[in-house]
Amino acid sequence: MAYPIVRMRRLRGSETLRSMVRENRVSLDDLIYPLFAIYGENVKNPVPSMPGVYQMSVDNLVRECGEIVQLGIKAVLLFGIPEQKDEIASGAYDADGIVQQAIMAIKKAYPELYIITDVCLCEYTSHGHCGMIQGDRVLNDPTLHYLAETALSHAAAGADMVAPSDMMDGRVGAIRKKLDSHGFGHIPIMAYSAKYASAFYGPFRDVADSAPQFGDRKTYQMDPANGNEAIRETALDIEEGADMVMVKPGLAYLDLVRRVKDEFHYPTAVYNVSGEYSMVKAAAQKGWIDEKAVVMELLLSMKRAGGDLIITYHAKDAARWMGEK
Numbered sequence: 001m002a003y004p005i006v007r008m009r010r011l012r013g014s015e016t017l018r019s020m021v022r023e024n025r026v027s028l029d030d031l032i033y034p035l036f037a038i039y040g041e042n043v044k045n046p047v048p049s050m051p052g053v054y055q056m057s058v059d060n061l062v063r064e065c066g067e068i069v070q071l072g073i074k075a076v077l078l079f080g081i082p083e084q085k086d087e088i089a090s091g092a093y094d095a096d097g098i099v100q101q102a103i104m105a106i107k108k109a110y111p112e113l114y115i116i117t118d119v120c121l122c123e124y125t126s127h128g129h130c131g132m133i134q135g136d137r138v139l140n141d142p143t144l145h146y147l148a149e150t151a152l153s154h155a156a157a158g159a160d161m162v163a164p165s166d167m168m169d170g171r172v173g174a175i176r177k178k179l180d181s182h183g184f185g186h187i188p189i190m191a192y193s194a195k196y197a198s199a200f201y202g203p204f205r206d207v208a209d210s211a212p213q214f215g216d217r218k219t220y221q222m223d224p225a226n227g228n229e230a231i232r233e234t235a236l237d238i239e240e241g242a243d244m245v246m247v248k249p250g251l252a253y254l255d256l257v258r259r260v261k262d263e264f265h266y267p268t269a270v271y272n273v274s275g276e277y278s279m280v281k282a283a284a285q286k287g288w289i290d291e292k293a294v295v296m297e298l299l300l301s302m303k304r305a306g307g308d309l310i311i312t313y314h315a316k317d318a319a320r321w322m323g324e325k
């Protein structure tokens, strides 16, 4: 056997040295924590499929944000569960809607906490689709107006950034135009660019009460088999004015995170979605994996793949663990 001149193990000899040659790190700056606002007072509904995640009324959300700020997390992604749903998602762009109320209350209490809002209609439509429908078809162009109105109402309530997650063609351009013409030219858009029709969203639909009442989302979200299409989707969002792009889900799509990052060099977010969270939680509860080690390894994998920001339900735990060392 040839004498090994190069010994890779030399640089692995101690934790000090390993930390000196470490290529990637997860930091508090990377984490975005999703929150779910619901009407009522002192409501905190647990979500059985997502231990540790709750639907919260605005008063409790504000309290939660206190904890989030304390932990050093800088940004939240806000979702809303309306009281009533209808065909045209009225609750989504209501100036006094649940997300709009939550934004105002959180901003008042913690102005430094960065609020990103999910811009979509599926939580607000009676049929549970992300757009207007005609028969069993989800219409594209008529939906754009409602998405733009939703984004505008979020910005008007004080949101720092909007994140369209609907996957209608042309939504980023429609939102950009609407924001710009109403004095919100400074509000950035984080586009869910490569968003796949994924089974990993299952638990989210329990917490956001947003399961489609008929059919599925395959006519607007992407086919999991496709990679080149993600590049085209992302290119279009950038052309239309997206400031940041996103790949969603995360784990099963890390190849796309790398491709999107290498292709565009844009700030790239990764959504570590509900199903990914639930799998880890379930295995940890059974004692089959070391939750802390597994979560930190997963988050690190998203950074290594090229992700800049990670939207994750593990954010609070991760922040706590990072603070421990």
Ligand code: PBG
Binding pocket: 118, 120, 122, 130, 165, 166, 200, 201, 202, 203, 204, 205, 210, 217, 272, 273, 274, 275
């Ligand atoms: C809204 C939306 C969804 C998610 C984020 N925004 C659900 C969906 O597209 O069905 C999923 C997030 C998660 O699973 O954690 N369209």
